[in-house]
Amino acid sequence: MKGNPNPKPEEEEKRLQEELLGPILVAERVIKLAEEAESSKTVCRELATKVQILCENLRAVVRAVSANPSLNERPIRRMAADVSKCLDKTLSLVRKCRKQPGVLRHVWSMRTTGDLRKVWSLLESSNGDMMWLLSIFESKGTNLSLPPIASNDPILAWVWTYTYTLQLGSAKDRAEAATGLGSLARDNDRNKFIIMEEGGVLPLIKLLKDSAYPDAQVAAANALVNIASNQLGVVRFLLPSLAVPAIVQVLSDSPFRVRVSVASLVSTMADQDPVAREEFARANVTRPLVSLLAMDTVLADPMAARTSSIHSLVVNLSEGNLNAAGGRGGQQNRRDREKEGESAELRNAVKTSCAEALWKLSKGCLLTCKKISETKGLLCLAKIVESESGDLRFNCLMAVMEIAAVAESNAELRRVAFKPNTTAAKAVLDQLLRVVCEESDSALLVPAIKSIGSLARNFPGKVPQVIGPLVAQLGNRDIDVASEAAIALAKFVCPENYNCVEHSKVILELDGIPKLMSLLQINDRQQVYGLKLLCYLALNVGDSKILEEERTLSTLEKLARPVLSQHPDLKELLAKAIHHLTLYQSGAQLHRQPLGL
Template sequence: MMETREKLIEEQLSGAIQLVERVRAAERDAHSYRFECSEVWKQAGRIGAMVRSVIRIVTSTPFLYERPIRRVVVEVCRTLERALALVRKCKHRSVLRRVVTIINAADFRKVFSLLEASVGDMKWLLSVVDADGGNGVGGIGVAIAPIASNDPILSWVWSYIASVQMGQLPYRIEAANCLVSIAQDNDRNKRIIAQEGGVPPLLKLMKESASPDAQIAATTALLHLADVQERVRLIADELGVPIIVHVLRNSPMRVQTVVANLVARMAELDPFSQEEFAREHVVRPLVTLLSFEIVMNENDPKMSIHSLVQINKEVGESSRVNAKLHLNSSSSMNEEGSGRGGRHNKDRENEKPEVKIKLKTSCAEALRMLARGNVSNSKRITETKGLLCLAKLIEKEKGDLQFNCLMTIMEITAIAEYNAELRRAVFKINSPAAKAVVSQLVRLIEEVDSTLLQIPAIRALGSLARTFSARETHIICALVAQLSHWDHDVAMEAAIALGKFACQENYLNAEHSESIIKFGGVTPLMKLMRVNEQTRLHGLILLCHLAIHSGNSESLEQARVLTILEGVQHTMMAQHPDLRELVLQATFLLRMYHNGALGEGQPYVP
């Protein structure tokens, strides 16, 4: 495919040379405006000499940035065609033919102007693509090409991309940083960089450079481009995911931090990239970096053996990826082992604490975005010791790192709520990791006065409602206490979570409903229903579940729950038709219980 593109470029350049020769032949045959035609040929000859220089560069450069060459050559050919047409009009000897074919000095002035612009374009093009010209290929302060005079950004983008792809290392780093600078200005600049082929050279710089500064510059540029799904998909389509994972495994910590941010951004915006990262086993290096300096005291030999098997499996996958990327497999097969990765692991000991925290925060955010709505990535996190690591960090850390770890757990539990296989395999009653997670979730709810942390902790416990036995009433007690929380959003989330304990899908709904009532959940729930429309909705749902599964409770009768349900049922059913059956069943059962007329086995008739 590369050879085909180069051949097409050579054909374009050869077409320009042919036009130059035709201008020369037409100048020889001209009989009028001899001086002007001679000047046209001089300019065309200069263009031809520069086109031949470009041809030599094209044939000798293995990785050529094509976009500006194509655009400039097309414009140059148009100018040469116009010059050729004008010079040919000067061929006729007959005075009559010369009068009929109207030519004046203004026509030559226009052509001279176009030829001068083409000469300027060719000079600029040579300065951009000539890697041996001593100017570093483009770079800071490069002149604006006449072809891009109406849009200088295009000229700068061409120059910087060419430098990133073909320049010496210092100029490549400088050009990548320049792309970062103009990408920060507006979305249009990002779109131009992507459209003009900026992604492959940046990935190439990431992959091939041993310089941390170069990798950071390239990754930062990609991070600025990857702010919409279209450009994220472009990075993935250019086989960027294997390169990103490789750099994450085998780079210094300051590089890994930026790469982890890129993983998070791509996973957040594009489900396809989420799956690509899962196939490239990005979870394990992220968990490894996150658990650095954390002692894992998990007394579960089965998980330890499984973890070892998984490592061996992923090492094999990693070596195959590196072979495809023409990478040195001996230095990158084991992310925990030898070579560059090993040296970087040793270097971590000497890193500043703030650098380590920043890296862990970025890795936690990447895991959060990878787990969001994705079963395979959630499974991979739980198959490592990721859950235990997240729980320990929630316990020990504060700020963004603690928050990102908590949000990762919330995303995993949201998947487990609807994926029975994941829920049963990971959140077992006797699992040390599951116990540690639940313990930290309850602690955050009871001890931390931060709605930012309490809300995701409550949601996570609600997602795990079907994993708790009837004896684990301390969890329900903690959630019931939040029904009286000063923040109505926290109280509403507690009602939603308790609704998952008491709903029909939970086979322990009767036992959990009794516990909710026992711990005094009815009174704050009644108050919550008077706050606003949202809290009324979720409070009504929980009240209905309590009425259906513990309708004979005196607490429900004393709180006049039946009166409340009868008062709101018509309005709520009109606004939320899907609640009709639930409200009617709850109202029916409460009437029967309160009237003492609910006989043995009497059916519900809506």
Template sequence: MAPAAEEEKSIQEVLSLPILLADRVIKSAHEAESFKPENSDLARQVTHLSQLLRSAARLTTASTAVYDRPIRRLSVDLTKTLDRALNLARKCRHKKTHVLHHVLSITTSADFKKVSTLIDSSLADIKWVLSILSPDSENATINLSLPPFATTDPILAWVWPYIAAVHMGRAEAAHELAILARDNDRNKKIIVEENGVPPLLKLLKESSNLDAQKAAAAALYNLADDPCRVRVIAKALGVQIIAKALSEAPMKVQVNLVDLISRMSEMDAGLREEFGRENVTRPLVSILGMDVDLEEFKETNARKSVNSLDSLVQINNELTKKGVRRFGSGVSSRKEKEREAESPGVKLRLKISCAMALWKLARGSLSNSRKITETKALLVLAKIIEKERGELQISSLMVVMELAEVAESNADYKRACFKPHSPAAKAVLDQLLRVINEETDAPLVIPAIKAIGCLATMFPAKEKRIVERLVAQLGNTNRDVASESAKALGKFVCKENYNRVEHSKAIVEYNGVAKLMNLIKRDNRGESRLDEVVLLCNLAVNVGNSKELEEGRALSVVEGAARNAVAQNPDLREVFAKAIHKLTIYQAGGNNHGHV
């Protein structure tokens, strides 16, 4: 790797030193008084090398786009070789006396052979580098021969030609870099160190070749599996270039771009916000909803619904002007016609990728979540959850879950986006409840339950169907589903929930205590029972006089769990103390060993 100081110099400055040294070697070799044959050969070799170095200087001066990394790298060792040759030639400017002449001759002859071998290697290296950088190589077969330097680092002999060819806009080179970046971590590290990211981004930005764009996006995706490499991509204006390309690229390229956005967002939380500032959420939602007919959501007697859809029409119009597909609209532009002609498989793959990207972008980000829901994404997600199956349905549920988790920690956002009477929120809520009630696969049911739990404070006391569905899942044979239901119900009955007493009564009404006690007994691992026991505590605090709690011996369970639970989480001390106090008042049979 070239020293940092060398990287700061212009390529002309880098080449000036070896060119100057070469001239000095030639001059000193011509002036030699001893070992004249050897010095003559040295001068001939270095003259050839000097010519190649000047060719490299002319090449890099003619175009600032030339990939100069190989020249910078090789110039370091080349300068050392020429410096060694200069010292050797200077030793020969005076004739040797007979004293020690024999010993010095042997030493110097050996040195000439070593220097000659090094210069031959440098000649071969420079010839090879010029062959991959020359404009004549733009349409030629990429040079994958192994020059002398490859004996110490052969991977460079693969990476450099491909990066140089990517600079020239060649799709096959980007494809090969994608394969190299897929293979192992060292390849990825070298590609980044050798400045392979900027030309890939340039290819993505400027090429009109679909294969070239697709290969560049695939290569960047393979590189973006490490936070440090992701930051290199971002530093090279990758976020802006990727976001712009997303709105303009064909669908086959968009799949790779959306996957790249997902991976970068997952690797670096700061990049989620950067992508959000570039408004990638709008095209992502638009693509996700390309086949969704939102007219089904219209309610003629509800002005709010009409206004929401009018707003959506306005957003669609804006996106269409930018070349992005509108939700459920007619096709007129060239890009929309291309998408209509695309295969169902590519469309489905792209939709899945968009849902996954929105899921990653929404995670923990209030600003991105707001941008997503401002596009009326909830309506699109509700329709997909209703109609689709498999990975697309699961990913869409994960988006809703992330949005709900953000809403849980921000009351203003929760009120704005998840008002129970708004068409979007109602559509999503209906689908979440349907999934909880009808589906059996844990990857579907769990995110739906989590989302409902995050929105617990939004539901009025009369909305008993939600509690009923969650209580039913307490008896689910899947331990994770049952535990998630307990955790969600805990948010309905905690002290932060205004309707906690009414929700607690509903849980008791739907036989929730018996199911909860069975769930606690099913698993004796203390930590995994914490959510269930905390739910039991809150029920005791809110409806401690319930006969169901007495029949289930709730006091004994709470007392038995109190010590370990409070030791794990001191914040639970208050709720356990209140629960024991309430249950002691209304029940008999406490053991008095679990006081906290």
């Protein structure tokens, strides 16, 4: 079932009242012709009675729609279309029951009697649909029966019922309806599209904005998370519906338990769609996210704070900066805590959700990364990596990784966000190196190593304090960690890095070659990363004795063919590296066979 992220503009569709007027007029025509019937008179009179009831029900639906103009129109339009088809068939048959020539009257009577019985069944179904709608309106969405139109697909009826409950029910009923929609969405992708196509999303967004009922807001946010999960089409449907500004507003001023769910919704949408990341960044979602993340974190050096001016300590958040000493955001957060009396667990849940949102928003999004770097966001992430544990720490580390990855391909962001002598950049690097040196969990090691590799072009001259921990990880028993170390080191010594020769010398000085050679002995699909690192080292410091002692030339020749069969793009690099080593290593054959597949 395909989604429709771009529904028709309202002006291109008939007004709902006009769409309902059509079958009412047809119904009146049917009643008049049924009274004039010359054949099947009894059936036609009964038919007229049935159509009269349907006509009255249609008028009652029109009155309900007029009284509640914001009602979900989708089910009404679908039912109205079915009613119109039914009445058109009825009208066609009733016309045949009018006065016919005597010789044909008996023939028409025999034919139309059977057809009228079929139409009778259709009218029963149409009346059932209208009565179901009216019962839903009267019960404010709490009627869980099935209309005939959905007898073969009860999910439709449930979605319609929940949607009308969101629009008509009490606060408690609306929260339960949102939970019901979320449960349906969690079951399968088809249900997600049905909810979207049948008008269930916009009432959830409206409920999310209703600050008078926090429990209903939580239920709405959780339902939207389930609907948007793994569905790009649903996320794209949400974007033009003013969902993003509403979400940002709720994130900024709702109770903490609501913010946990709303931050998760931001994460889900950002994870699905790069367009959503840009939209959230333009709506400045980073401001409340970073503010909440920093609520229990001291971002300034206490000694420096004593000598700083009041102006330097109190920075307006609206200008895109977090207060270094807590400031207005900290005061607001304290008021929030006093008002809600929230627990440490709830505060941790808020921060964990916000950190995950920043992680997902930063992925490949330059605008988000710039906004985070313009605040104290990077410093906050570093402080939390230093002091926290569990999912909160992991999410912050992943956010740093994504920001560093964007900075790797954007020199301006790299210079601004990770300028070596800034407090934030120093704090981030210190924590990344601390993780690489002290942690054993690959889930933490991999993003830390990736982050350092992304920043490789930021380091001038010899930096053994940075390269050393990466070299050590070349010997990690976890092949994924060791491979990431090789990838990161390759960024230090690749030709695009101005200091590649100096960095290469440091790797040799730190006994990196023996570890690298051991890594290359592992027959694994990731062997290629170590091989690329060795090629760069051969090109930069090919005259080194350690390369000859470790038999790097024979290793390259041995691995070249099997690696090239999977990575033919490395042919030129391998050829250059082998040729370069051949020039320097004593005893090497100067006339070797050309490297080929």
